[in-house]
Amino acid sequence: MRYPGVRYDGSIGAVWLLVVVLSVSWPIRGGEPPERVVDSAQIDRKPTTQSPSNPGDFFPNTVGSVWRYAAGEYTGLGDLQFNDTAVYTLTQIITDSIGNKYAEKKLTWLELGWVPRYYYERRDNDTLSVFWGAIPPGGFGFIYNMFVLPFDSGRAWANTTFGGAVDSLWVVGFEDVTVPAGSFPSAVHIKRRFDELNGHLRADYWIIAGVGIVKTSEVSFRAPSIRDGAWTYELISCRIVEPYNCPCLRVGNVDCDPGNIVDVADLSALIDNLFISIAPSCCDTQADIDGVPGIDISDISALIDHLFISFRALRECS
Numbered sequence: 001m002r003y004p005g006v007r008y009d010g011s012i013g014a015v016w017l018l019v020v021v022l023s024v025s026w027p028i029r030g031g032e033p034p035e036r037v038v039d040s041a042q043i044d045r046k047p048t049t050q051s052p053s054n055p056g057d058f059f060p061n062t063v064g065s066v067w068r069y070a071a072g073e074y075t076g077l078g079d080l081q082f083n084d085t086a087v088y089t090l091t092q093i094i095t096d097s098i099g100n101k102y103a104e105k106k107l108t109w110l111e112l113g114w115v116p117r118y119y120y121e122r123r124d125n126d127t128l129s130v131f132w133g134a135i136p137p138g139g140f141g142f143i144y145n146m147f148v149l150p151f152d153s154g155r156a157w158a159n160t161t162f163g164g165a166v167d168s169l170w171v172v173g174f175e176d177v178t179v180p181a182g183s184f185p186s187a188v189h190i191k192r193r194f195d196e197l198n199g200h201l202r203a204d205y206w207i208i209a210g211v212g213i214v215k216t217s218e219v220s221f222r223a224p225s226i227r228d229g230a231w232t233y234e235l236i237s238c239r240i241v242e243p244y245n246c247p248c249l250r251v252g253n254v255d256c257d258p259g260n261i262v263d264v265a266d267l268s269a270l271i272d273n274l275f276i277s278i279a280p281s282c283c284d285t286q287a288d289i290d291g292v293p294g295i296d297i298s299d300i301s302a303l304i305d306h307l308f309i310s311f312r313a314l315r316e317c318s
Helices: 010-024 264-276 297-309
Strands: 035-039 066-074 080-095 101-109 117-124 127-132 143-148 156-158 166-179 182-196 199-208 212-223 226-243
Touching (some): 166 226, 182 212
Antiparallel strands (some): 035 226, 066 080, 101 117, 117 127, 127 143, 166 182, 182 199, 199 212
């Protein structure tokens, strides 16, 4: 196989083979992480003036993000008692057999010690679908919840349900909300009405861009007039992992060396990113050696050429 942008002749092929063998065994220096962490104190609390249309703008889906909620239940006298802490951890991104990607969230209960539950979020253009228990085979399954953007006041939609259940949601508007994590202006307030033969649910969600749900209030009924239980979940804290967008300091510094040195360690890091660990680059703008969008084998070829063959200077950061 021949790759576009890669020159082929006997001498260069030999150098390629030698350098790849050498660089794979070369130690990789640690550099900047490919992400930054935003905790509760750093959340943007400015009012939402325009509703984004991308689910990713409201619901972060980066591995390692954690949300902690105070879980409370209403007693028979109507008093709210917080008796547990619910922790959602985004553990991994899974791809099914037809190419759909799901963000897996593990729910654990710190005090009650219940068996963990798993939820799977799938993004389809302007829609966020949440599946409970397992990834739906072939892209279909039980939808626990679904949000459709943009969140404009008055907008309504219905979930795909089975067995004749009616699951409707609509945007009430934008409201200020206060939870243990702090006060948030102009949270999106969404109401939900779920009705099936054996049960009914009434729910309210308050959602903040870049964080997700900060408050949930739910009431379930065994029959239209017989209440089964009522719960609320309020955000205590969150740890949102965001992609690391680095400033380009020197093209070729693939491993983000603080001294901006370009050497075999950078070649080793580039090969590792592309073919071994498949870990994301710590700085794509510095790993883009040839200046063509995308990091691929042509960038390896250009870096080899700079280090061992023509010794031509690398391009400047743009």
